[in-house]
Amino acid sequence: MKYCGVCHSDVHIGEGDLPNVMYPCVPGHELVGVVTEVGPDVTRVKVGDNVGVGCIVDACLKCASCMAGDEMLCENGGSTHTYNTMKGKYEEFGMQSHQIGNLLVQNFGGYSGSNVVHEHFLIKIPKAVPLEKAGPIMCAGITMYEPLCHYGMKEAGLNGKKKCVGIIGLGGLGTMGVKLARAMGHDVCVISTSSSKEAVAKEKGATMFVVSKDEESMKKGAKSCDLILNTVSANHELSHYLSLLRPSGTLVQLGLVTKPHTVSQLPLMFTKTAVAGSLIGGIKRTQELLEFCAAKQVLPDIEMIEAKDIDGSWDKLKDNTAGGTRFVIDIEKSKMNADFIPKSEQMD
Amino acid sequence: MKYCGVCHSDVHIGEGDLPNVMYPCVPGHELVGVVTEVGPDVTRVKVGDNVGVGCIVDACLKCASCMAGDEMLCENGGSTHTYNTMKGKYEEFGMQSHQIGNLLVQNFGGYSGSNVVHEHFLIKIPKAVPLEKAGPIMCAGITMYEPLCHYGMKEAGLNGKKKCVGIIGLGGLGTMGVKLARAMGHDVCVISTSSSKEAVAKEKGATMFVVSKDEESMKKGAKSCDLILNTVSANHELSHYLSLLRPSGTLVQLGLVTKPHTVSQLPLMFTKTAVAGSLIGGIKRTQELLEFCAAKQVLPDIEMIEAKDIDGSWDKLKDNTAGGTRFVIDIEKSKMNADFIPKSEQMD
Numbered sequence: 150m151k152y153c154g155v156c157h158s159d160v161h162i163g164e165g166d167l168p169n170v171m172y173p174c175v176p177g178h179e180l181v182g183v184v185t186e187v188g189p190d191v192t193r194v195k196v197g198d199n200v201g202v203g204c205i206v207d208a209c210l211k212c213a214s215c216m217a218g219d220e221m222l223c224e225n226g227g228s229t230h231t232y233n234t235m236k237g238k239y240e241e242f243g244m245q246s247h248q249i250g251n252l253l254v255q256n257f258g259g260y261s262g263s264n265v266v267h268e269h270f271l272i273k274i275p276k277a278v279p280l281e282k283a284g285p286i287m288c289a290g291i292t293m294y295e296p297l298c299h300y301g302m303k304e305a306g307l308n309g310k311k312k313c314v315g316i317i318g319l320g321g322l323g324t325m326g327v328k329l330a331r332a333m334g335h336d337v338c339v340i341s342t343s344s345s346k347e348a349v350a351k352e353k354g355a356t357m358f359v360v361s362k363d364e365e366s367m368k369k370g371a372k373s374c375d376l377i378l379n380t381v382s383a384n385h386e387l388s389h390y391l392s393l394l395r396p397s398g399t400l401v402q403l404g405l406v407t408k409p410h411t412v413s414q415l416p417l418m419f420t421k422t423a424v425a426g427s428l429i430g431g432i433k434r435t436q437e438l439l440e441f442c443a444a445k446q447v448l449p450d451i452e453m454i455e456a457k458d459i460d461g462s463w464d465k466l467k468d469n470t471a472g473g474t475r476f477v478i479d480i481e482k483s484k485m486n487a488d489f490i491p492k493s494e495q496m497d
Numbered sequence: 498m499k500y501c502g503v504c505h506s507d508v509h510i511g512e513g514d515l516p517n518v519m520y521p522c523v524p525g526h527e528l529v530g531v532v533t534e535v536g537p538d539v540t541r542v543k544v545g546d547n548v549g550v551g552c553i554v555d556a557c558l559k560c561a562s563c564m565a566g567d568e569m570l571c572e573n574g575g576s577t578h579t580y581n582t583m584k585g586k587y588e589e590f591g592m593q594s595h596q597i598g599n600l601l602v603q604n605f606g607g608y609s610g611s612n613v614v615h616e617h618f619l620i621k622i623p624k625a626v627p628l629e630k631a632g633p634i635m636c637a638g639i640t641m642y643e644p645l646c647h648y649g650m651k652e653a654g655l656n657g658k659k660k661c662v663g664i665i666g667l668g669g670l671g672t673m674g675v676k677l678a679r680a681m682g683h684d685v686c687v688i689s690t691s692s693s694k695e696a697v698a699k700e701k702g703a704t705m706f707v708v709s710k711d712e713e714s715m716k717k718g719a720k721s722c723d724l725i726l727n728t729v730s731a732n733h734e735l736s737h738y739l740s741l742l743r744p745s746g747t748l749v750q751l752g753l754v755t756k757p758h759t760v761s762q763l764p765l766m767f768t769k770t771a772v773a774g775s776l777i778g779g780i781k782r783t784q785e786l787l788e789f790c791a792a793k794q795v796l797p798d799i800e801m802i803e804a805k806d807i808d809g810s811w812d813k814l815k816d817n818t819a820g821g822t823r824f825v826i827d828i829e830k831s832k833m834n835a836d837f838i839p840k841s842e843q844m845d
Contacts, residue, residue: 214744222744222769224720299745299769372572387762396562396570397647399771402762413757414735414750417774421570421647423747424772426765 153259154179154284155454155476157321157382160463161405162233171233177259178204178231179284181274182480191268199274201439203287204429206231206256206270209244218433220270232258259284260456260478272435275443285321285449285475286442287435293326293378294438295430296401297333300376306333313338315374315393317361319346319353322380322403324473325449327353332445338374340393353473359393367392374398384408387424391416399423450474456483456490501607502527502632503802503824505669505730508811509753510581519581525607526552526579527632527825529622539616547622549787551635552777554579554604554618557592566781568618580606607632608804608826620783623791633669633797633823634790635783641674641726642786643778644749645681648724654681661686663722663741665709667694667701670728670751672821673797675701680793686722688741701821707741715740722746732756735772739764747771798822804831804838 159176161167180202184194194200207229208220220228225242229235237252239245246252247267257264274283297303297314305312314330316323317340330337331354338357339350344366347358359370370393377390382404388411390400399422412424430438442448452474454462462476507524509515528550532542542548555577556568568576573590577583585600587593594600595615605612622631645651645662653660662678664671665688678685679702686705687698692714695706707718718741725738730752736759738748747770760772778786790796800822802810810824 217745219744219769222767224744227767396567396572397565399773402765404762405766406762409759409761411757412760412772414752414754414772414774417750417772418753418776419570419575419774421567421775422773424760424762424765425747425770426762426767427769428766 150180150182150259150262150264150480152181152281152284152480153177153261153478154288154451155459155462155466155478156285156288157466159258159260160466163463171235171255174233174255175257175260176232177261177478178202179288179475179477180231180259180264181280181283182264185263187268193268194271194273199276199280199283201272201274201283201287202231202259202264202266202270203272203291203435204230205432206266207236207239207247209239209242210247210269211244218431220431221429229256232256260459262480262484270432272432272439275439277443277446278439279448281453281477281479282448282451283439284477285325285451286439288429289321289325289449289475290329290442290447291430291435291438292322292403292428293329294441295434296376296378296403296425296427297326297329298434299427300399300401300425302330302335302376303333306335309334311335312375313357313373313395315340315359315377315390316355316380317341317377317390318380318404319350319473320380320469320471321449321473321475323378324353325447326378326380327355328447329441331356332441332447338370338393340370340377340390349472361389372396377401378403380404382406386410388412388416391420391422391424394420394422397421399425401425401427403427451477453477453479455479455486457486498528498530498607498609498611498828500529500629500632500828501525501609501826502636502799503807503810503814503826504633504636505814507606507608508814511811519583519603522581522603523605523608524580525609525826526550527636527823528579528607528612529628529631530612530828533611535616541616542619542621547624547628547631549620549622549631549635550579550607550612550614550618551620551639551783552578553780554614555584555587555595557587557590558595558617559592566779568779569777577604580604608807610828610832618780620780620787623787625791625794626787627796629801629825629827630796630799631787632825633673633799634787636777637669637673637797637823638677638790638795639778639783639786640670640751640776641677642789643782644724644726644751644773644775645674645677646782647775648747648749648773650678650683650724651681654683657682659683660723661705661721661743663688663707663725663738664703664728665689665725665738666728666752667698667821668728668817668819669797669821669823671726672701673795674726674728675703676795677789679704680789680795686718686741688718688725688738697820709737720744725749726751728752730754734758736760736764739768739770739772742768742770745769747773749773749775751775799825801825801827803827803834805834
């Protein structure tokens, strides 16, 4: 292990905001490192390769969704996330687990010195992607890239059809969304509750800016977006944003919002629009994304930290003061400066 | 004019269930007849051609939606429906109307002896489609064909990929949906509140049947449909049907339901599913549909009536006792037996 990105989900799980957290818990699903050992049947990677692991470390690999490359939609109990999930759950569906060792314990994530993963779930990191920036691509990046591909934006870009992609919220997800949509050749409209984000939105690449709490600004942005990716994870009413969609457009909800929305079907009918959900993405598409990021030099904005800085980083995520910057733990440096950890618990 | 289909919308508009109905009102948007006269610039049709008119008789034809063949989404005030709309509304957007005569009056529909329409909005009726059955294809048919095409079912069928299409409700729309989806090569799951519809659903071509009020039946149908077309126009909760969608599936709402739904985004996210709306379809796709229906012999089930029978037919639509049968007015026969109309109001 060389680096591990820090995701807002780590905070929610680590601090027990979500139900059923299994302690002890090692967070982290943006792992980057170098292969140190492979089993005899491994063909995809060899010792010395730069590799990463995103949010998924196991799935049945036999169902229609897995076969289609959508391991996150695995139809035999869902995919196994990188931490805070039990190993070996496919056994109860008569399927094989792709993990080794004791299958009756939970998975531990990337805030760690090492990790063992089946080669199917490894992402190869191209040379043109700096290792320390690869982690957030496999979480924030794929979360935005998946709906951009699924709803035709990558294809449109390749065919020279310029579209307009709306991005609601300018945190870690939103910033990657702006960069990816721009790299695909599209205009990008950043939608934020406050006009204070306009300068940073433009700096990240936004070509248009809408203040969602300003009626005039919303009117100016009406019918401008072919696709809107909504990263807001606080409770809200999605209908508020539908007026920004062009006819035939889709609004994709990406945040873990628990309060239901009130949705009338009439505006959807009269504009042939849709409301959809999306969550991370499959392995093949994540690999494709790494190659896209290498070719287009789409890279997350990061701030390097050491393990001892983690409390401060989590506080910034909780206070929403991290902006679009992703924190990345330098694992090797953390191991060298591990005095803050009781000797008995230090990482090997 | 030779025939005009009777749509449930005719009842809603004719009886003033919808706001702002303009009286006098001549309903009917499933017109079929023969061209009797053309202007000097007309090139698409000639005198003697069998033609039809569906729900749209005008649109700006200049905006991006019109240029994409989606005249029903015309961005300059919307398309002009065949009746109960004002002529000439594009003038206020600085655009030209494609209608003739006095542009300051409302349009009259197909329960009539004749109609004048710009050639762009005419549908040519192929020889293999019996004239009396063509009308409902341009309303009920296109309402179902449009989302089947937009959400990839026609293309999947052409590529030999068998999918499963769910159809909620087995009225005029639902019946056409079953036949069209089957003709595209797919399995069809009819979803109805009552098991009493199973025999007729199978007769129309359904390969699967789910009783939406029966928990066991809903469980058996779980994750079976790649696309669901929901024709229900009574108030309901769309979330009830989401469990029937396969991962990556879409639920398309087609009825004029006024009460909003309560929609949580979490199930949409965890299954990459979407909720969409759709309403009729554009002219080019309607023409394509007529050719599809001719080639595959997909035809609506109809019952011929005369104008004097219209009250009884409307009653059956109101009582929901028409089943999947569309009533079609035989215009020529009606004119021969027009004694029930006061002499001064008889059609020429």
